[in-house]
Amino acid sequence: MHSLIVVSHPLPESLTAAVARQIGAGLAQAGHSFEIADLAAEGFDPRFSANDVAVHLRQAQVDPMVAAEQARIGRADALVLVYPVYWWSFPALLKGWIDRVFINGWAYEEMPDGRVVRKLGHLPIHLVAIGGADLRTYARHGYFGAMRTQIDHGIFGYCGAPVRRSELLVPGEARGAAEMLEAGARIGRAIFAPPTSAQAV
Template sequence: MHALIVVAHPNPESLSHGVAAQLANGVSLSGPGHSFEMADLAAEGFDPRFGTADIAVHLKQAPPPADVRAEQARIDRADALVLVYPVYWWSMPGLLKGWVDRVFTNGWAYDEGPDGTLVKRLRHLRVHLVAIGGAGLRTYARHGYFGAMKTQIDRGIFDYCGAHVVTSELLLPSETQDLSGHLEAAGTIGRKLFAPERHAEAA
C-alpha cells in the first residue's frame, strides 16, 4: 500500500520535516509492499494562491490547471494521505491550506450539484493528520483550540469530501522541551499506517 506524506514548512531542517521523515521511515519498516511519496510543498514551489483560474474550476467552467492535476494524481495513487504541519494561528499554515483550497476541487474531491446535492468522492481515502504545536496542553484545553481545529480540518474539510480521518495527532512541547517523543510518535504512526486493525476500525 502507498502513502502520500505532505509536509508544509519552509525550513528543511524544521521539526515538521523531521517528523515527516520519521513517519516515512516507519512506513518503510512496516512490512513488504508498503511505500511512500514525500511531497515537500515549500521545496517544490507549490503556488497556494487561489485565483481566477481556480474559481473557474470550482464553477466547472474549466479543467484544473496542470499543477493541480499533478497533485490530484499523487493523491489518486495513494491509499493514505498524511499531512504533517506546524500549527499557525490555531490552524494549518497558509501554504497547506492553499494546497487544500486548490487541489480538493469541485468535481474531483466532491460534486456539488446545482440543486445543492453533495456527492462525496473521496470515501476511499484514509487521512492521517499530524499537527505540531508550540503552545502547551493547558492552552489548547483552556481555549478549546484542538477541538476547534478538529471541527475545521477533520470534519470541515475531509468529512465534507467523504475521506476518513484515521489519525488526528497534536504533538505539543513537553516541560523538558525534549522533542524525541515527537519523532518516536511519528515513527509509530508510520509503522501502523497500514495495520489491518486500522482498516477494520475505519470500515
C-alpha cells in the same frame, strides 16, 4: 500499501520536516512505500486564482500543477498531512494546497439539485500537527477541538474522506524533539495497522 506524506514548512531542517521523514521511516519499517510532497521545496503555488474560481464553476481546465497533485493523491492508499500549527490552524501554504486541489468535481460534486456527492471515501486521512504551546493551552481555550471541527469535519468530512488519525504533537515536561521524532516513527508504523480503540481519531 502506499502513502503520500504532505509536509508544509519552509525549512527542510525543521522539526515538522523531521517528523514527516520519521513517519516515512516508520512506514518503510512496516513494509510500506511512501512519497513525501514537500510543498515549500517544490514551489507549490497556494494562491486561489481567477482560474481556480472558473474551474470550480466548470468553466476552465484544471491547472497542470493541481492535476499533478491530484494524480499523486490518486496513487496513494493513505494521505498523511504533517504541518506546524500557525494561528491554531494550517499554515497558509497547506490551506492553499487544499483549496486548489480538493475541488468540485474531484473531491466532491455539487449537484444541480443542491446535493453534495462526497468522492473521497476511499482515502484515509492521517493528520499530524506540530504545536508550540503545551496541551494545557490547547485544552483551556478549546483550540484543538476547534481545529478538528474545521479540518477533520469541515474539510475532510465534506469530501467523505475518513480521518483515521488526528494527532497533536507538542512539547511536554518530558517530551523533547527525540520523543516527538519517535512519535513520528510510531505513527508511520501504524498507518496501515488495524485500528484499535486506543488510536487517536
